[in-house]
Amino acid sequence: MTEAPVRFDLPEPDAFTRxxxxxxxxxxxxxxxxxACGRAHHYPREFCPHCWSEDVTWERASGDATLYTWSVVHRxxxxxxxxxxxxxxxxxxLTEGPRMMTEIVGCEESALAIGMALRVAFRGEEGREAVAVxxxxxx
Numbered sequence: 001m002t003e004a005p006v007r008f009d010l011p012e013p014d015a016f017t018r019x020x021x022x023x024x025x026x027x028x029x030x031x032x033x034x035x036a037c038g039r040a041h042h043y044p045r046e047f048c049p050h051c052w053s054e055d056v057t058w059e060r061a062s063g064d065a066t067l068y069t070w071s072v073v074h075r076x077x078x079x080x081x082x083x084x085x086x087x088x089x090x091x092x093x094l095t096e097g098p099r100m101m102t103e104i105v106g107c108e109e110s111a112l113a114i115g116m117a118l119r120v121a122f123r124g125e126e127g128r129e130a131v132a133v134x135x136x137x138x139x
Contacts (some may be wrong), residue, residue, distance in 0.1 A: 008078040011129050019058050020044050024130040029061040029120050031096055042098040063120035065092035065134055068099060072109050092118055092134055106135040 013021045023030045031040045036053035040061075047054045070090035076082055088104040104112065105121065116136055124130030 007080060009080060009131070011131070013129060016046060017044050021129045023058075023060070024122055024132060025124065027122055027130075029063050029132055030058050031061045031094070031098060032056045033059045033096075040094075040096040040098055042094065042100050059096075061120075062095045064095040065100070065118045065120070067104070067112060067114055067116045067118055067134075068093050069114065070104060070112055088112065090134070100132070103133045104135065105133045111136070 011017075011021065020030045030044070031042050032044050032048075033040045033056065034048035034051060034053050035055040035057060037048060037051040039048065039050045040059065041049050041056075044058075046056070048056050068091045070088050072086050073081070073089050074086045076085055081087070086109075088107070088109060090102055090104045092100050092102055094100055103123075104118070105123070118134040118136055120132050121135055122130040123133050
């Protein structure tokens with residue numbers, strides 16, 4: 001019996017993050033928002049990284065962001081990234097405040113610019129978790 005190759009691009013959901021991944025499968029991006037200080041954060045945690053309160057809740061994000069920085073990856077030997085090179089690894093500023101690591105899709109590197117508007121999309125495979133990626137509206 002042949003084992004499937006190890007994948008380094010797929011999340012390992014747990015009971016706490018399940019709402020995030022279920023929403024992503026429906027094309028929705030969730031954040032956590034602290035009820036004590038009012039600030040949103042990403043990645044999902046059970047406490048607020050700003051004030052340490054445990055009074056945090058899930059909230060649907062707008063899906064809008066701006067490009068903070070990026071790098072074009074030309075070599076990555078971990079499966080399945082090698083088949084995707086070159087790809088754009090990026091950090092985006094979500095409208096709600098948090099920064100998020102992601103990938104920019106559907107846009108040539110030459111068209112990227114710091115501060116450009118982006119919109120969330122989701123990349124998924126049958127039977128796998130959907131992962132948030134971002135694309136500009138005009139590329």
